[in-house]
Amino acid sequence: MRKSVVRPLLAALVVLPLAAPVLADGLDTRIGEGLFRRMWVAAPTATQAADGLGPLYNARGCAACHPKGGGGRPPDPAVASDQGVGFALKMNDDPVYGRQLQTNAIPGHRAEGRPTIRYRDEPVRFPDGERVTLRRPSYGVADLGYGPLAAETVLSPRLAPRVHGMGLLDAIPDAAIEAEAERQRASGGPVAGRPNRVVVDGVARVGRFGWKAANPTLDRQNAEAFSLDIGMSTPAFRDPWGDCTAAQTACRAGPHGDSKQFEGLEIPSSVIGLIDGFLRDLPPDGGLEPPKDAEGAALFASVGCASCHRPSYTTAADPTRPALSERTIFPHSDLLLHDMGDGLADGVAAFEARGRDWRTTPLWGLNRLAAQDGRLTLLHDGRARSVAEAILWHGGEAESARRSYMELPREARKRLVRYVLGL
Ligand code: HEC
Ligand code: HEC
Known part of the structure; x- marks a missing residue:
């Protein structure tokens, strides 16, 4: 769809009050900010412009995990219902659960489970006698929705990092x-x-985003978030069911928001481009x-x-x-x-x-x-x-x-x- 058509539609969709300082200002940046803060909903909706969440997902929008662009916090083990903020359990490709544990689902679908944490206190003593107590975590999954994890599956907890300055990191040459x-x-x-x-x-590039530098560009990192965290398709990750595996048939057959007016996707290139632009300038x-x-x-x-x-x-x-x-x-x-x-x-x-x-x-x-x-x-x-x-x-x-x-x-x-x- 042409930019001239998409823009007014998007402008109507987003709220524009936050106005964080940015490196380069403009209407597109403000719309991008609104889209970063937007909470997406399940398909179908009347406008089709904000739907396609899930069916399985972790959170409904970027800002749910990166509030004000800041980082997250792990769930508090003392509070049973606490999910933390921006805390995700990655997995090394479980045959059923995929690359990440999705902790939420749209109505009629079942979430994959919820992470559990236990901390063990470990005191450390400096040579001069000062003490600091470390907490050593161990992780598990409760309420597994699709049977046991594979025996080889390893859990890798990840916290949402702060996302300021990403455009500048993206601009560092691979050669440097x-x-x-x-x-x-x-x-x-x-x-x-x-x-x-x-x-x-x-094309081989130097990875730089994420805790293991697994993404080479900001655009790709953002598109992957739509797929893994929110369950929505983008030009880079075209499956509307996000991280659902072939074993999760109900999820794959569930409602999705791919739409002709949006390049056959839930999140067209114009929308992801505006989010990329906002973060690049933050x-x-x-x-x-x-x-x-x-x-x-x-x-x-x-x-x-x-x-x-x-x-x-x-x-x-x-x-x-x-x-x-x-x-x-x-x-x-x-x-x-x-x-x-x-x-x-x-x-x-x-x-x-x-x-x-x-x-x-x-x-x-x-x-x-x-x-x-x-x-x-x-x-x-x-x-x-x-x-x-x-x-x-x-x-x-x-x-x-x-x-x-x-x-x-x-x-x-x-x-x-x-x-x-x-x-
Ligand atoms: C469920 C919580 C969650 C949601 C929703 C989410 N993120 Fe993230 N984000 C994370 C986590 C966790 C990481 C670290 C990933 C890793 O290391 O594998 C991350 C990493 C990032 C990074 C890289 C930061 C760095 O220091 O390298 C960017 C940029 C980012 N997210 C942008 C976004 C955008 C844009 C969206 C919305 C489309 C989004 N995120 C949605 C949790 C989330
Ligand atoms: C060999 C490389 C290396 C050295 C040397 C090193 N760091 Fe780090 N630092 C890292 C890596 C890698 C991480 C991320 C580790 C992780 O998250 O598991 C990190 C994480 C950190 C963090 C956490 C930041 C955050 O936002 O989570 C702080 C603070 C930090 N380092 C400070 C220091 C200080 C101070 C020193 C010197 C005493 C130091 N580091 C020496 C590689 C290094």
Whole structure:
């Protein structure tokens, strides 16, 4: 459908009050924001313009898991009905349940189940006597709707990350990420990150989105969310039943919203394009200037954090997007995969990422959350409640950085945490 027809239709569909600051402003960005916040409904509806949810799904819209573009939190095990926010259980292709446990279903269909978490407290003692208690999670599924999971199925919990600054990360050239991997390898130390290499439509690209860098572009990450999380079809993932497998016949035969006026899809390219555009222009909550705290930066480097949390990258030249073009940004990530040891391992592979590998998480934007240290939900499954806990889970290639941190005098440890919470 032509843009001129789609646009008024979409403008009528969305609410436009939020008005988050964006890198480039315009009506399309505002409509994209409205679509990001939109809660989709089951087919059929009179307009066909907002339907096709599910039949199985995790949440009804992007903002349900990424509220205000922020990250999620895991379910509270003390509250039986709590589903958390933006918490998903991925699986390594279960023959019945597929790639992700869908926790909700439209009327007449059955949800796949609900994740359960148990935490075991593990005290850690610093050489100077200070104590921090880590919580070690174990995961399961209750109320399985379609029989048992396959014996080989491994659960991989994932929390919805913060989604600010994605356009800038997308604009970092593959070659710059590959050069950083080469530099780390040549240095001969314990830190040797590798790019995830993802082949999409026959083209190999460097993966950078998601906790295992399994998606090479923002567009693809967003389209995958419609399929896996919301159960809606897009040009990149054309099945209207999302993650339902051939064994889930009722789901595959269920109502869907593919519609002629929308390219035979539930979410046509115009709609996904507007959401991509909104996220591309959503600026990071920090990280556009070099950190001011030079002493903190020196500590961060000397302990070994900067080996993976590389302070800066420069984006590629792109005359069509001046706000994203040739900018030096400070995400504090090399966007490479690192073996983080057994404590964090999920045992699930994604392209070239293995069971112990995770992408270095960009640390920009933590300043917005600093006041919550002690109640944060950090790491891929939200198990860490503070920056100190997050560091103490670091193992594998990060083992020596963790040890150096533990051996710092108490004041210096505080100083380092303060620095990280200022990024
Ligand atoms: C059910 C909750 C849920 C919904 C709904 C959801 N997401 Fe996500 N999102 C996640 C999780 C979990 C991840 C991490 C995925 C992974 O690592 O495999 C993620 C990752 C992302 C990322 C990558 C962030 C990064 O740091 O690399 C982007 C961008 C994103 N989502 C955008 C969207 C958009 C756009 C929508 C709506 C079309 C959406 N999400 C809907 C849970 C959700
Ligand atoms: C070998 C590479 C490596 C080193 C060295 C390293 N990190 Fe990390 N860091 C990672 C990876 C990979 C993750 C994601 C792990 C996960 O989520 O399971 C991460 C996650 C984090 C997080 C959680 C961020 C979030 O939003 O969830 C913080 C905070 C952090 N690192 C701080 C540090 C600090 C401080 C140091 C130095 C003491 C450090 N890291 C050293 C690779 C590294």
